[in-house]
Amino acid sequence: MPDLPNATAELSPVKRALQEIRILRARVKELESAQGRPTSSAKREPIAIIGVGLRFPGGVVDESSYWDLLAQGKDAIAEIPRERWDWRAYFNADADAPGSMYTQHGGFLDGVDHFDAAFFGISPREAVAMDPQHRLSLEVGWEALENSGHSPATLQGSSTGVFLGIANNDYGRSALADIDRIDAYTGSGNSSAMVAGRLSYALGLHGPSLAIDTSCSSSLVAVHLACASLGVGECSVALAGGVNLILSPESNIALSKAHMMARDGRCKTFDDAADGYVRSEGCCIIVLKRLSDAISDGDRIMAVIRGSAVNHDGRSGGLTAPNGPAQAAVIGKALEAAGVDACDIGYVETHGTGTALGDPIEVETLASFMGVGRSSENPLAMGSVKTNIGHAEAASGIAGLMKTVLALEHHEIPPSLHLKRKNSHIDWDRLAVVVPTEASEWKPQNGHRYAGVSSFGFSGTNAHVVLEEAPEPKAAQNSHDRRENILTISARTEAALGSLCAKYVTALHACPADGLADLCFTANSGRAHFAYRVAVVGETAEQMATELEHAAEANSSSRRFAGTAEGGEEARAGFLFTGQGSQYEEMGRELYESSPVFREAMARCAAAWKQETGESLIEVLYPAKGEAGTGGKMGAHSRMEEARYAQPALFAYEYALAELWRSWGIEPSVLLGHSLGEYVAAVVAGVFSLEDGLRLVCTRARLMDTLTKPGAMRSISATVERVRAEIAGLEKEVAIAVVNGPESVVLSGAAETVARVAAKLEAEGIRTRALQVTHAFHSPLLEPILEEFEECARKVKYHAPRIRIISNLTGEAARADEIATARYWRQHMRGTVLFHAGLQAA
Secondary structure (H helix, E strand, C coil): CCCCCCCCCCCCHHHHHHHHHHHHHHHHHHHHHHCCCCCCCCCCCCEEEEEEEEEECCCECCHHHHHHHHHCCCCCCEECCCCCCCHHHCECCCCCCCCCECCCEEECCCCCCCCCHHHHCCCHHHHHHCCHHHHHHHHHHHHHHHHCCCCHHHHCCCCCEEEEECCCCHHHHHHHHCHHHCCCCHHHHHCCCHHHHHHHHHHCCCCCEEEECECECHHHHHHHHHHHHHHCCCCCEEEEEEEECCCCCHHHHHHHHCCCECCCCCCCCCECCCCCECEECEEEEEEEEEHHHHHHCCCCCCEEEEEEEEEECCCCCCCCCCCHHHHHHHHHHHHHHHCCCHHHEEEEECCCCCCCCHHHHHHHHHHHHHCCCCCCCCCEEEECCHHHHCECHHHHHHHHHHHHHHHHHHCEECCCCCCCCECCCCCCCCCCEECCCCCEECCCECCECEEEEEEECCCCEEEEEEEEECCCCCCCCCCCCCCCEEEEEEECCHHHHHHHHHHHHHHHHCCCHHHHHHHHHHHHHCCCCCCEEEEEEECCHHHHHHHHHCCCCCCCECCEEEEECCCCCCCCEEEEECCCCCCCCCCCHHHHHHCHHHHHHHHHHHHHHHHHHCCCHHHHHCCCCCCCCCCHHHCCCCHHHCHHHHHHHHHHHHHHHHHHHHHCCCCEEEEEECCCHHHHHHHHHCCCCHHHHHHHHHHHHHHHCCCCCCCEEEEECCCHHHHHHHCCCCCCCEEEEEEEECCEEEEEECHHHHHHHHHHHHHCCCCEEECCCCCCCCCHHHHHHHHHHHHHHCCCCCCCCCCEEECCCCCCECCHHHHCCHHHHHHHHHCCECHHHHHHHC
16 A cells, blocks of 8 residues: 555654554454454355456566566566656656656556457447546456356346456546547546446446446455455356556656655565555456356366455554554454464465555564464465566556466465565564565465455555465366367457467467367357357367468368358357157267267266166167167167167257257257157256156157057148148047148058058149158057056156247247146147247247
8 A cells, every 4th residue: 555644744654654563463462352252244155266367567468478477576667658658758856846756667568559449349439538448448358258268248138247446547637638629438438437337338247337446455345346246146257356557647746746656666565675666557357256156167266265355444644554453454354254264374465565654564464463373484475466567556456366366376476576685674583474585385284275465555445355276176077078179269350360360379389188178168168259260170289270370361171161150140059859760779879989978968868767667778779789780689670669769769869969069058049849859858948857858758658669559650741731631530540740841741640541541642642651650659549648648747847948948739939837737748749749830939
């Protein structure tokens, strides 16, 4: 927290710091004595960090470049770029000289004037009026979601929340300074509230959307509020972070007048030469989920937020002066919320601006609160990312948090820079704390790695977050393993597609052999897809990289496909499940042997079928070599010719195919089954469980095989009216089983009657064709088994469909009060399949 001087204070900064420390020690004793008392605060579920987008000085554009900067101990501070302002025109070593600054350094981002407005549907005129902080937040927010493996497009209409810290308004001041340039976009383009609102608008999000300004602690307060919102169920996913850009000299001049800037342009945190801080820029947005949701959804978990807290200094040594007891209190509350003991914290990312007043107070606070019970062999490690990139102000807290997340991931504490001679006002010999100046291994404390992150605003608002390393991922076989993979890449423009392909070439060259399927899966399912597209197929990452290197060529190859998708609404998928008659022995064997998802789904079906029959469904579908076509013990014919084997086998095959498509991220918007297929559709829709669905199918097939008259079915190329007229008076023997099209009808019933009707129609020039079926489905011949089937159906637990499902009986979207009943499935077994009408409805 910058320590602006209080005009009424008579004590020197160092004496004030010592006074604060004495008060702090007394406060710590109070907090220690309060430990063990009952608390009314509800402990919320931990929050998982599942993705991040970021930009920081030093060329940091992603996790890898950020960790490289931190682990290598790089200094990202440079002279103020001329495109911001000419620092020479304002520089004066005399801090009190009017209109001047005594600093010439800062941490700056490249290309902040660049923005792909068309990507976000923003006109050039509006983009010019927008604060670049808004533009940067849009880009980084989008990248954060993609980094999390969630396509931004899939969150439209969701309760996803946005919580962003922002405190600077250089662009707005400049825009309003010339009243002749103010236009319709100036207000919305420079309102701080819009930094969150615009991101929510661009992504179509309906969750809370807050812009937070508590000065330096803004972004960590944003994280705290996002966690609280997730905890109470206001949102299911949250984006949290902060942004800061330095676009004009006014704030530098004001801070110079307050003697807050370091003359050498470096944050010398905890050093005896600490004389202030250097300003910097940055933007970082993280994606958050409740831990249980992240685990069940299979998200990559980077780290876990165990607890957080926010408070205020209250009345202290000055409005902008740090308050040690308040800092201790907020850390204590965060630890209490996290359920973590202070002695288990292995590292603290401090606020650590490098000021004569702030540093001693913060170190004493941490040592007094977290150093209890530690020895010199097990000290509390602390550091500050501000020594690398400077003070990113509203984005500083999230910068420190992401540094700590990466340190947890790598089990390594990065070095803190510019510490040559420890601050002489800190009793280092007495305090069990250490500031690593070289990269050091992070060993777990009592089997865990916990960390604290502090951020203190000069408004007096303090925030602290307790982090834990990510849980070990469950060992699982690759759910999308196959000999070859497909990688799809898309962009809004041809130029952007070329740039993206180049990035993927780099990623593919660095991709390990066992990571190719994951990379392809995320690109295919975790990204939004646009008009300009390229897809490559390959067995290895190198093969794919080679194909992508030729992506700009006009010609396609057998392993590279490029083109432009038509505009309009995003395509939706419908799943159609066929009926009996399409089954065959060995169907799906290659998938069963190569796809874990398909195999697992088949295994679930086989387990349910074995519980019903005691037989192996897998042996029916995939008999041992030499037995195919013989049916094993069944004799010379295939068991697929019998309903009691054919129907469950087809059900299992279709269910496994649906699970495979869904594992690739392809979710159906509508479901339609043809006769038997509607049972699978109902399972996918959630009408009943897989086990209940298979039990119904087994009963249906078993009962059909008890019929003494199997009957016959015949496809007739005529209208429903023509066939109905021909069978008038024969309704107890035959029925229209299926209406497949305007002139495509299936007649079903007694074999002799079906043959007689067909012969008469053929004599009139109407084509008919006998179907190879085991029974006369959907005909009067099923009447004897309907009562027993309905009795079985009454034992099923039904639910309203979660996905729109089209009914065979009505040819329209099924209502919950009809499809979720035993009576419906009895009628479904006997009634006409209105397939053509169903297709129209779908």
